[in-house]
Amino acid sequence: MTITITAFERSPDRGKGLARDMRVRWALEEAGQPYEVRLLSFKAMKEPAHLALQPFGQIPTYEEGDLALFESGAIVFHIAERHQGLLPDDANARARAIAWMFAALNTVEPPVFDRALCMILERDKPWYEHRLRYLEDSIRNRLDKLSARLGDADWLDGAFSAGDLLMVTVLLRLKKGSGILEEYPNLSAYVARAEARPAYKRAFDAQLAVFTAASAG
Numbered sequence: 001m002t003i004t005i006t007a008f009e010r011s012p013d014r015g016k017g018l019a020r021d022m023r024v025r026w027a028l029e030e031a032g033q034p035y036e037v038r039l040l041s042f043k044a045m046k047e048p049a050h051l052a053l054q055p056f057g058q059i060p061t062y063e064e065g066d067l068a069l070f071e072s073g074a075i076v077f078h079i080a081e082r083h084q085g086l087l088p089d090d091a092n093a094r095a096r097a098i099a100w101m102f103a104a105l106n107t108v109e110p111p112v113f114d115r116a117l118c119m120i121l122e123r124d125k126p127w128y129e130h131r132l133r134y135l136e137d138s139i140r141n142r143l144d145k146l147s148a149r150l151g152d153a154d155w156l157d158g159a160f161s162a163g164d165l166l167m168v169t170v171l172l173r174l175k176k177g178s179g180i181l182e183e184y185p186n187l188s189a190y191v192a193r194a195e196a197r198p199a200y201k202r203a204f205d206a207q208l209a210v211f212t213a214a215s216a217g
């Protein structure tokens, strides 16, 4: 059955792999599943046809036969449950990998994403510097603990899992410019290790090719 996902026609990150279709592309590549991509303009994302798939008018979505899904975490979980390579077979290890998926999206992503939004939307506000510092402290608070837990291991809990995949996609937002990730050598190495995975590279190249083609056209 054909898998179709949605992505930005022209990603605001200029193809740096930060848009959340990247997670889905990467999971599909890890799982060895081919997929098609429907590109959407910002206007099309807010129209009824897309709202029927994604109630908040966002990307990504996932369609496979009569299944339509939204929320990148739910989509990655769906892929991980149906294919080898993203969740361990052992029940307890699987539960722990799922806990890391939630930790990435629920505990680490909020301050990381709020910082990115604050830098775009609140730069001219009187509270900007104060709020930015607060968000960066919140991020460091999370990364201190994440770094301590990872230690010198390659992945968060045994073999690479969907928990690592989501955590890395969150940390990537801190890679350039913030300087924060660089404060944690083991987390920087963790991200680099993930970026070196062939599946990551294929996913990254595919989403970058969309932006490159849109810019050329």
Ligand SMILES: N[C@@H](CCC(=O)N[C@@H](CS)C(=O)NCC(=O)O)C(=O)O
Pocket (backbone or CB within 6 Å): 018, 019, 020, 021, 045, 057, 058, 059, 060, 070, 071, 072, 073
């Ligand atoms: N929690 C959602 C967030 C989706 C999301 O924020 N998508 C962004 C792209 S990364 C988007 O579509 N932004 C455009 C908008 O919200 O209008 C998920 O993980 O799928």
